[in-house]
Amino acid sequence: MQPKKIILFLTASLTLFFFTSCNQQGKKTADENAVRQIPAIVNDSNLVSIDLSPMDMISVPVDYPKEKMATPGLQDPLARVIYSRPQINGRIIFADSSVSKNFIQHYGQEWRLGANEATEIEFFKPVTINSKKVSAGRYIMYCIPYPDKWKIIFNSNLFSWGLHMDKTKDVAETELQVTKNNIGAEYFTMIFQNASYGCDLVMEWGDIKASMPISFN
Numbered sequence: 137m138q139p140k141k142i143i144l145f146l147t148a149s150l151t152l153f154f155f156t157s158c159n160q161q162g163k164k165t166a167d168e169n170a171v172r173q174i175p176a177i178v179n180d181s182n183l184v185s186i187d188l189s190p191m192d193m194i195s196v197p198v199d200y201p202k203e204k205m206a207t208p209g210l211q212d213p214l215a216r217v218i219y220s221r222p223q224i225n226g227r228i229i230f231a232d233s234s235v236s237k238n239f240i241q242h243y244g245q246e247w248r249l250g251a252n253e254a255t256e257i258e259f260f261k262p263v264t265i266n267s268k269k270v271s272a273g274r275y276i277m278y279c280i281p282y283p284d285k286w287k288i289i290f291n292s293n294l295f296s297w298g299l300h301m302d303k304t305k306d307v308a309e310t311e312l313q314v315t316k317n318n319i320g321a322e323y324f325t326m327i328f329q330n331a332s333y334g335c336d337l338v339m340e341w342g343d344i345k346a347s348m349p350i351s352f353n
Contacts, residue, residue: 189220189251196328196335196350212260214352217277217337219250221323229342230281241281246299249279249288249339250324254296263334264351266310276301286312286339286346312346319343 196214197203204210222240231239241247249255254276261272275290278301289309293302317340324341337348 188225189222191218191220191252192326193218194326194328198328198330214260215263215328215335215337215350216258216260217256217326217328219255219326220252221325222251223323224342229344230283243282244280246301247279247281248298249277252298254278254294254298254301256294257290257337262353264353265308265348268308268310269353270308275307282314284314286314288312288348310348312348315345316343317345 193216195201195216200210200213200216224240226238228235228239230241230243232243235242255278256274257277258274259270259272263270263272270290273292274294275292276294276296278289278291278299280287280289287309288311290307291301291303292305292307319340320343321340325339327338329336329338329347331349333349333351335350337350339346339348
């Protein structure tokens with residue numbers, strides 16, 4: 137083969153090699169990216185489904201986490217609640233024992249005051265709730281609802297799922313009056329609201345509202 141033809145052959149071979157390599161690398165990168173993407177609709181039962189009861193955390197002061205970031209040496213908050221927020225999703229929230237379908241909770245039975253893990257409340261100093269003293273500490277908090285009132289119970293059996301509490305570890309309880317509102321909250325919601333004596337823990341779901349007065353001793 138003539139030298140000129142040899143040079144042309146080698147040039148063409150090298151060009152083809154680099155072109156093929158680049159295409160393969162591009163395809164590999166695209167395939168890797170495709171694996172990393174989460175599909176909008178998943179039919180694979182091996183994958184965990186999206187939780188319909190998102191977890192939330194609230195504090196007193198209300199903006200404490202932001203204040204903590206701005207002031208690293210900031211003292212502890214006064215109180216904090218961690219809970220999950222179930223939604224109504226077309227169901228009856230509370231019903232008497234005659235209702236057996238499409239309801240969430242029967243009156244007179246224990247309710248986890250949220251969803252998933254047991255709802256937790258932490259007081260960073262002693263508090264008084266409706267004239268009852270509760271020591272500083274961390275508790276799970278559950279509820280026995282009635283049409284006109286909620287009985288709220290504090291329990292020291294931490295890190296439990298749902299209503300798997302040990303009732304021998306109940307430490308305090310209080311009753312809250314139930315009122316109606318015009319909001320119609322789809323998700324169960326808790327917020328702290330400032331008050332002259334400390335704060336109210338306001339709990340709302342659908343058109344139902346209950347407030348727990350907390351005085352910081």
